[in-house]
Structures are given as structure tokens and as C-alpha cells.
Amino acid sequence: MELPAALWEGPGKVAFTLVLAVVLAGLGLGIGSGLVRAAAFGLREAGVAITPARAILLSTVLLQGVAFGGVSLVYLRVRNLSVREWVGVSIPDLRGWLTVVSGWILAFLGAMTMVFVVVLTGLDPAANQTSQLGTADPLVFALLVPISFLLIGPGEELLFRGVIQNAMVENLGRVPGILLATLLFAAAHVFSLTGPLTGRATTVFLLMVPGLVLAVTYDYTKNIVVPSLVHGAYNATLFALAFFGTVFGG
Incomplete structure (x- = not known):
């Protein structure tokens, strides 16, 4: 089975691409x-009791692993596209590893800068369900450090960068594709947030910065392994800081 070529051509391709991206994210x-x-x-x-640690394991394995990975692979299968060639999967070379390190630094510093701006402006970000679980049981934060590299980074990057960003860039152009895919990536996190709409919108706004770093690292290297590692390192850093802050912060 393959999507008709007519869907990717003509005046309707922009609308089709936008709908396709939202559908893929929604399905995942x-x-x-x-x-x-x-x-x-x-x-x-x-x-079997659902402890915070078991809840986070269930969520990451089934959401980022099974669902995001499954939706991505089905899409690639339908379009008869190769994961290795179209998405780009390879061991990073020296330039790739340098991009991983610089991307991690930029994502972290960018996010911290945005948090500082939000504090100065008096905005109130939404609470994250993962943070609530980690506060109840710090083991959650410890588990999320390796899970960030094994499931969260690869699963989210495959769907939102390897599939959705690629499709948008293919049909909408490089800059619009990157920006719209990043916006969709940030907006998808709204379902893991709690609190008022204004707080959720603030958090989505904050996520645009690391999201753009991930999008650009993928566009630059054309290797999904690179943004997956950047994503994993960024999340792992936040979770490690949260763990130590919860355990030793009193």
C-alpha cells in the first residue's frame, strides 16, 4: 500500500501535509x-499496585516505545520509505558527536534562559505529571535518566523529526516545515500537563526552544540518532537535577 502521489502535489498538498502531521501525532x-x-x-x-515507578515505565514503554515507534514504522511502510535512508540512521561521525554535545548545551541553556524570562514576566508554567510522580517517589526521576536515552529520545525524535518534520519539509519547505513540526512537538506535551490553560500555553512556549534545537540538529545532520541523543541528554540532565533536588533539597 502506498499513498497516492496526487496527495503530495498541487494546491492541496499544504493542507494535506498539515492534516497528516496532526493525524500522525494524534495517533501516536x-x-x-x-x-x-x-x-x-x-x-x-x-x-498489581500501580506505583509511580511502574506508572512511568508503563507510560514510556507503551507511549514513546510502542505507539510512537509503531505509528512511525507504519507510515514509512505505507509510503514504502526506508528508515535508514529516508529518516537517516547511522553511528554519528565526529561532526555528529560535536553536534550532540553542542545541541545538548544549547537546548539546556536555551531552556534555562526561557525559564528566567518567564519568572521575570510573572508567568506561571503548568505542572508536569511526571514531576508529580517524581516528587511522590524520587525513584521515578532516577529511572527516567536511562529511559531518556533508551525510549523517550528515540521514540519522540523518530515520530516528530524523522517522520513529521521530514514530511513537512518535503512539502512545505525547510523553514516552515521545521517551525511547524517544532510547534506540533511542543503542543503535543500539553496532554502531560496539569493546571490552567494559560500555564499549559506557557510551558508549550518554553518547549519551543529545546524543540527548535532538536529540529535544527536533525536538519543539519540528517541522522535521527543525533537529535535522539541530544533529546536524551537534555531530559536526563533535567531528571538528574530533579532527583538530587528532591532527595537532598529537603
Whole structure:
């Protein structure tokens, strides 16, 4: 099965690409959420308590791993595209590793700068469900350090950069494709947030900065491994800081 070429051509290709991107993101989030709920229900019925650590393992394995990875691979299969060639999968060379390090630094410093701006302006970001779980059990933050590299980084980058960004750049152009894919990536996190709409919008705004760094590193290297490592390192740094802050911060 392959998508008709006419969908990628003519005046309707912009609308089709935007709808396709939203559908792919929605499928990943929807299927993942459904799998997590079903697995949690099954465990509870079997008498297994859903601790914060088990909840985060279920969420990352089934959402970023199974759902995001599955949706991405089905899309590539439907379009008869190669993961290695179209997405780009290879061991980073020296330039790639330098991009990983510089991308991690830029993403972290950029995010911290945005947090500083938000504090100065008096805005109030939304609370994150993961942070709430980690506050209840610091083991969650410790588990999320390796999970950031193994599941979160690869799963989210494959879907939002390797598939969605590639499709948008292919049909909308480089700059619009990168910006719109980044906006969709940031907006997708709204479902993991709690609190008022203004707080969620603020957090989505904050996520645009590391999101753009990830998008540019992928565009620069054309190797999904690079933004996956940047993403993993960025998240792992935040989770490590949260762990030490929760355990030793009193």
C-alpha cells in the first residue's frame, strides 16, 4: 500500500501535509494513551499496585516505545520509505558527536534562559505529571535518566523529526516545515500537563526552544540518532537535577 502521489502535489498538498502531521501525532498519543490505560487496568485487575515507578515505565514503554515507534514504522511502510535512508540512521561521525554535545548545551541553556524570562514576566508554567510522580517517589526521576536515552529520545525524535518534520519539509519547505513540526512537538506535551490553560500555553512556549534545537540538529545532520541523543541528554540532565533536588533539597 502506498499513498497516492496526487496527495503530495498541487494546491492541496499544504493542507494535506498539515492534516497528516496532526493525524500522525494524534495517533501516536491516542494509541499510546489507550495502551497505557489498558495495561494499567489489566495490572490492577491482577492485583498489581500501580506505583509511580511502574506508572512511568508503563507510560514510556507503551507511549514513546510502542505507539510512537509503531505509528512511525507504519507510515514509512505505507509510503514504502526506508528508515535508514529516508529518516537517516547511522553511528554519528565526529561532526555528529560535536553536534550532540553542542545541541545538548544549547537546548539546556536555551531552556534555562526561557525559564528566567518567564519568572521575570510573572508567568506561571503548568505542572508536569511526571514531576508529580517524581516528587511522590524520587525513584521515578532516577529511572527516567536511562529511559531518556533508551525510549523517550528515540521514540519522540523518530515520530516528530524523522517522520513529521521530514514530511513537512518535503512539502512545505525547510523553514516552515521545521517551525511547524517544532510547534506540533511542543503542543503535543500539553496532554502531560496539569493546571490552567494559560500555564499549559506557557510551558508549550518554553518547549519551543529545546524543540527548535532538536529540529535544527536533525536538519543539519540528517541522522535521527543525533537529535535522539541530544533529546536524551537534555531530559536526563533535567531528571538528574530533579532527583538530587528532591532527595537532598529537603
